[in-house]
Amino acid sequence: MTTETASIVLRDAKRIVVTVGSSLVTNDGRGLDEAAIGEWCRQLSLLVRAGREVIMVSSGAIAEGMKRLGWTTRPHEIHELQAAAAVGQMGLAQMYETKLRENGLGSAQVLLTHADLADRERYLNARSTLLTLLKLGVVPVINENDTVVNDEIKFGDNDTLGALVANLVEADALVILTDQKGLFTADPRKDAGATFVHEAKAGDPKLEAMAGGAGSSLGRGGMITKILAAKRAAGSGASTVIAWGREPDALVRLAQGEPIGTLLVAQTQKIQARKQWIADHLQLRGSVTVDKGAIVKVRDEGKSLLPIGMTGVEGDFSRGDVIAVRDPQGLEIARGLANYASTEARLICRKPSADIQKLLGYVAEAEMVHRDNLVLTR
Numbered sequence: 001m002t003t004e005t006a007s008i009v010l011r012d013a014k015r016i017v018v019t020v021g022s023s024l025v026t027n028d029g030r031g032l033d034e035a036a037i038g039e040w041c042r043q044l045s046l047l048v049r050a051g052r053e054v055i056m057v058s059s060g061a062i063a064e065g066m067k068r069l070g071w072t073t074r075p076h077e078i079h080e081l082q083a084a085a086a087v088g089q090m091g092l093a094q095m096y097e098t099k100l101r102e103n104g105l106g107s108a109q110v111l112l113t114h115a116d117l118a119d120r121e122r123y124l125n126a127r128s129t130l131l132t133l134l135k136l137g138v139v140p141v142i143n144e145n146d147t148v149v150n151d152e153i154k155f156g157d158n159d160t161l162g163a164l165v166a167n168l169v170e171a172d173a174l175v176i177l178t179d180q181k182g183l184f185t186a187d188p189r190k191d192a193g194a195t196f197v198h199e200a201k202a203g204d205p206k207l208e209a210m211a212g213g214a215g216s217s218l219g220r221g222g223m224i225t226k227i228l229a230a231k232r233a234a235g236s237g238a239s240t241v242i243a244w245g246r247e248p249d250a251l252v253r254l255a256q257g258e259p260i261g262t263l264l265v266a267q268t269q270k271i272q273a274r275k276q277w278i279a280d281h282l283q284l285r286g287s288v289t290v291d292k293g294a295i296v297k298v299r300d301e302g303k304s305l306l307p308i309g310m311t312g313v314e315g316d317f318s319r320g321d322v323i324a325v326r327d328p329q330g331l332e333i334a335r336g337l338a339n340y341a342s343t344e345a346r347l348i349c350r351k352p353s354a355d356i357q358k359l360l361g362y363v364a365e366a367e368m369v370h371r372d373n374l375v376l377t378r
Contacts, residue, residue, distance in 0.1 A: 010241065011257035013172035015053040015134070017238075018044070019162035020177045024245040025060030025092075031067045032060065032091055036246065038099045040177075043251040044139055045103035052255060053134040057142045057165055058096065059158035064088035085146035096141045106138040111145035117164050120320030124339075127168050128364070134169075159229035167236040174233045175254060176226050177245035182262030183223060185210050202234035202264040227264075234266035278322055278336060279375040286315020286342055287324035287332070288349075288368065298325065299333055299376060304367035307340075307348040307356070317342045319364065325374070336374035339365040 020040065027033040044054050062081060065088030066074065075081055093109040100107040110130065116122045133140045144161050159176055166174040186194040200207055211224035223242075230240035243250050243261025254260055290298070294309025305325060317323055318341045325334040340348065340360075345368060347359050353366040 010173060010239075010254045010263075013052070013239075013255065015055075015169060015171045016047065016173045016175060016251075016255070017055045017057060017162055017166045017169070017171045018175045018177065018251065019057040019158050020059065020245055021158050021179070022059045022063040023179050024177060025058055026063040026067065029063055029067065032064050032095050034095065034099075037095050038102070040245075040251070041096065041099035041105070042103050043249060044100070045105050046252050047255055048105060048137065048139070050255065055130065055134070055140045055142060055165060055169065055171070056096070057158060057162040058092065059143070061085045061088035061092050061143050062146060064091045082146060089143060089146075092143060093141065100139055100141075106136075108133050108138050108140050110140050110142045112142055112161065112165075113145045114161075114164070116145075117168060121318060123168065124320045124337075124364075130165075130169050157225045159225040160232065163229035163232035163238075163240075166233040166238045170236055171233075171238045174230070174238050174240040175251065176229065176240060176242045177250070178226065178242060179245065180223065180242070181244045181247075182242045183207065183210060183227070183264075197262050198259065199263045199265065202240060202266050203231040207264070230264040234264070234268065237266050237269050239266045240264045275375045278373065279377065284315075284324050284335065285317035285321035286313070286338075287326050288313050288345060289326045289328065289330070290333075291328065295327055295333060298371075298374065299378075302371060304371040305334075305336070305369040305374065306353055306366070307345070307368050308350060308352050310345070310349045310368060313342055313345045313349055315342055319344075323369070325369065331378060333378045334369075334374050334376045336369035339368055339370065 024036060025033060027036065040056070044056065047054050062084045065084030065086065068087050068091065069084060071084070075084070097107045112126060116126055130140050142161070142165055144158070162174055162176060181196065183197040184194040185197060188194040197210070207227045208224065211222070211227045226242050233240050241254055241261050241263050243254070247260060250260055288310045289312040290305065290309045291311050294305060297303040297309065298305050311328070315323070317338055319338060321338050322335055323338045324332045325336065327333050338345070344360055348356055351359060356363045356366070
């Protein structure tokens, strides 16, 4: 890989997820760093005005809550951590709202847990919400919902959450802002011979051997969590940059193609990654039979599958399950992610999309299976 590779990867990124950890957001526990948050928000506004879609995944709620409560040591009791998160989330959301609005952008607070992204229906709901916010030009500010979870507080980290969000919205790039310049072959604070890693392949096992342990006492991550996050993000085709959060105009310069920090390049394009996942790695939960007109639209013209083209529904599946699309003879021609459960699909079968609201009382999507979530198998 070359500097030219780095330039292309970041310069062409349309949808970018940015993560910042507790030590940066709270200036090593001294309270929310207003200047730093304001600077990141200024850069985010420049990216949005340049046509990028950006999501901020920010840690710092527990650390800010500790500061507001006068605690100098991170507690171990779950209920105390939850209380600190509840107090800190108020200040964190307010700070981002203020700074983004000063730069002409609207913001939205989105609290997620790993459970939200593990459940298919909640996963799709979260995805739809975030994509709608991006379409509206609003910057989602995501924080792990530490007030209602326990194992996520104990084992979770902001880097993993950022990678999961990158997978969720199919981002082109994940930018992890940290208190280090990037990845070194060894800990430069302990090994004078450590050299800087400018570029590597995301998921390369040698990277994990290079990474050290946990970082500051405020956060739960370290370089190893960033390496693993890059590996996870690469699964959906997103490349990752690990860079110093206080590098001047880091986000803007990265988006312009300047090589800053460590670039970990995904080896799979995002559309290929998603469709391979649908085609090869999930069990079918049911199927829909379609007419000849729908076959032409789906197979020959690359269109989405609409309810009006369906003639039958088989199986018991939920929204987000993988289903087969079958021709009138019962042969599978495609498979994809269902936007409606089987009970709902039976109600909208043979009906135009305009009737979905009347039949179901709500509209999740106009399509039964969107073309981006559909793979031809025959």
